[in-house]
Amino acid sequence: MKTPKAFYQPLAIGAPAPFRDLPVALERMIHFVPPHVEKMRAKVPELISKVDVVLGNLEDAIPADAKVEARRGFIQMAKDNEFRQTGLWTRVNCLNSPWFLDDLMEIVPEVGDKLDVIMLPKVEGPWDIHYLDQLLAQLEAKSGISKPIMVHAILETAEGVKNVEAIAAASPRMHGMSLGPADLAASRGMKTTRVGGGHPDYAVLSDDSNGAARTAFQQDLWHYTVAKMVDACLSYGLKPFYGPFGDFSDQEACESQFRNAFLMGCLGAWSLHPKQIELAKRVFSPDPAEVAFAIKILEAMPDGTGAVMIDGKMQDDATWKQAKVIVDLARLVASKDSELAEVYGL
Structure with a gap:
């Protein structure tokens, strides 16, 4: 195992430095x-x-x-x-x-x-x-x-x-x-x-x-x-x-x-x-109904804190994180798929 200091260093002189974050890509x-x-x-x-x-x-x-x-x-x-x-x-x-x-x-x-x-x-x-x-x-x-x-x-x-x-x-x-x-x-x-x-x-x-x-x-x-x-x-x-x-x-x-x-x-x-x-x-690709509900959660809790009731269901910080996973994926799908972008409203 490489030390933290050396982890992102190229393993050969002249080789490109490794990615520090994975490139964002849709890979369904x-x-x-x-x-x-x-x-x-x-x-x-x-x-x-x-x-x-x-x-x-x-x-x-x-x-x-x-x-x-x-x-x-x-x-x-x-x-x-x-x-x-x-x-x-x-x-x-x-x-x-x-x-x-x-x-x-x-x-x-x-x-x-x-x-x-x-x-x-x-x-x-x-x-x-x-x-x-x-x-x-x-x-x-x-x-x-x-x-x-x-x-x-x-x-x-x-x-x-x-x-x-x-x-x-x-x-x-x-x-x-x-x-x-x-x-x-x-x-x-x-x-x-x-x-x-x-x-x-x-x-x-x-x-x-x-x-x-x-x-x-x-x-x-x-x-x-x-x-x-x-x-x-x-x-x-x-x-x-x-x-x-x-x-x-x-x-x-x-x-x-x-x-x-x-x-x-x-x-x-x-x-x-x-x-x-x-x-x-x-x-x-996330279900459009799930995306719509997740967007509601994010809009109701802009800073991701607190608790709200949406359609009779309690939403808090944890469900905000779940909603963000779904909406982030939907945005990535929408960037490549125009039909789903329209369905998602993104």
Whole structure:
């Protein structure tokens, strides 16, 4: 751990200073693109206006014999497009793979000036972030990059979840974290082949004391981990995200999982299929009725102190803070989405 005095100092001579505050950005969905597929790369110009983040995926779901092609495809995709307000990310291969080092050595010099975030899979502890932090600083310095590239960790091992707070505190490059439910399930020895979402066998039975038929109430397999991740991220000013939902045919279950994550504090989720884009956009944008009520609270308590009654409900300093979270997010959404700006009245 660096000392407080050195925490924001660049790790290489000539590298840009890290951000002291995360750049303000709307990131309701991180949309995954397989860059080795030319047909998918061709859709990126149209995609840029529809999503908040375009991510070139180099890791899971990319065949071993297509890894180099995916890396080259991402570089070309980054060079061919202007992303403007839309974030450009890549998920590199994990640290113990034979492709990770080349991912960094080729991508950063070629398109590091356009790249906002590197998503690092299977982060197990702060040592993984320290290694990437130092390497990025050296590559930025060598390539003359003026804006620091941020790091986003995926929690997908039991050890990573155990060390989540240390990971959050590891570097000023930290952007946030995502839940990686499939790999995490395997790491924990969980008995499920689903990618995110619930499981009908993970349930609590109703009481049988009255002799009536018992009802099973399905529980959320990921509640504990999402809550732990949210607490770690927000404690250090980072952004928490739900990860993938693999059943593209079950929009209702996907929306339920995304909404649970949103209510618990997540700012977005991964979209792996085009039909999940609008779903994530809707779920991770605050409800207009909630925004309207939150605005009432802020207007009734301009300095954030005291207590007032609004629509028969008591509001005080604490609810003012809750309202501000909602209105701040609504303003951010409105800055990019003209339709919602009109609905919100912002």
